[in-house]
Amino acid sequence: MKIYIYIKILMMCAILADTSADINSIDPFDKAITSTLLDKTIDPDSYILGPGDELDFLMVTSSNIINERLKISYLGDVMIPSVGKINIDNLTISSAFKLISKKCNDKIQNSSVEITLSKIKDFKVLVLGPNNIPSGYFPVNSSMRLVDLFDKIILLYDTQNSEESSINRISSRNIIIENSNRLNHFDLVSFKMDGDIEGNPYLSPEDIIKLDYIKNTVNIFGAIMTPGQYEYSENDNLEKLIAIAGGFQNNADLNNIEITRYKNPLDKEIILLNRDSFSSFMLMPDDDILIKPLTDYKLKEYVTIKGEVKNPGRYSIDSNITIKEIIDRSGGYSRNADSSKIILNNEIINNLGDRELNRILALDSDSRSDLDKSYMRARARSDRGGISNADFNVNSSLMSNYKLFDKDIIVIPKKYDFIEVIGAARNPGRYPFIIEKEVEDYIDMAGGVTGNSTSKYYIIQSGTGDRIFYKDFKGSLNSQDIIFIEEKNDYNSFDRFKDIIQITSQVLTILAVMNNLSQ
Structure with missing residues (x-):
């Protein structure tokens, strides 16, 4: 009993291993054809019977009813009880049915025969091609068309040759089918475009x-739906290539088509065409076709307004629209808007770059002049082509x-009323903005200054980023300004002593040199 159980376990493991191998296989041809999907009803006058096809056969005689599934043998025969062997290989369904009915009536007079095709055959076809193209015998059935087999071969090729397939592509416009010494050429790109069966x-x-x-190949670029490189086929004209590439975009200039063509391996010529020449102009290998776009065709310009307006979003504009008009079109300010502030940017302008900044950044820090450093600080406070205004009034500014x-972005910030106190304050942080309060009032709110304070205060203005010494500050604070209380720097006593000694020695050296020169 134990031996029997052990054998059963081994058999189950073998079955599971075999199943796992099938599941993990990537070869689309590693399994037999298991289903039949038809694209239309089979035509009995054109379908050719052969080994593997099966027929449902019903014959009624005066004394008997014969109901059989007839399988066409590998020799092309069917065996019918009471009638015998009939060869129907390479006959159409209609011809085979007539032959079977005649043979049955010759054998059994006054018999009634009904026949239909119940299963179509599986068979193999031979695929040939250069190195790396999958070749050999592949299983198919009578309902499969050329495109079905080709798509599976492409899948297999791409899977097995991931790097090669991106360089060498299999032609889908120069496929040859040979049968009985007859050669027929097929173009699957044309079939996929026009559906010609x-x-x-x-x-x-x-x-x-x-x-x-x-x-x-030929290339087509510009105002075309799917620009790129396409396989060339003999007798292609421009009209067909345009159709294969999906047709024109709406902004195509149809009367200004430019073809670049090689006259020889080195020299090229430019050919100009209009729409009347598309069907008559025959392409040549390596042609470059440019479908020129009309730049101003239904030109779409827009700005985006974000933040605290009633209807933020993207708005179409003309060349004369103003900031005020866009704010009005967006419904005006929301309840929480800080109407005194506005930020305007344009990503396209900003991406133009700043050559002066790039020049400065290419220098060593020690080689940068004071002007260079000032320019870097200025650029750090604003994007190119942008504006940040903290004293804005939509009606009077x-x-x-x-x-x-075009592509401007307007941001209306949310109103946050606060003053920030940082540095040598006992309780640095954010404090409510009150119009009548002065700098000293906010420092008192922050608990006063610490013992580490230098007693130098600075105002960092929120609108401009300017740093102003307190004693030079005129005017009143604005919301989101920063009060900075400078702290004393911490020094290491020994390092400070070394610095003093070094400076003293340098001064004494200079004095000694000057004394020698005077003598």
């Missing part, structure tokens, strides 16, 4: 499919009438 035949036994790599550019 003649370009995508059913596969048949003894078919030999010959594949090759793409050898010639000059800025409200500024003309906007």
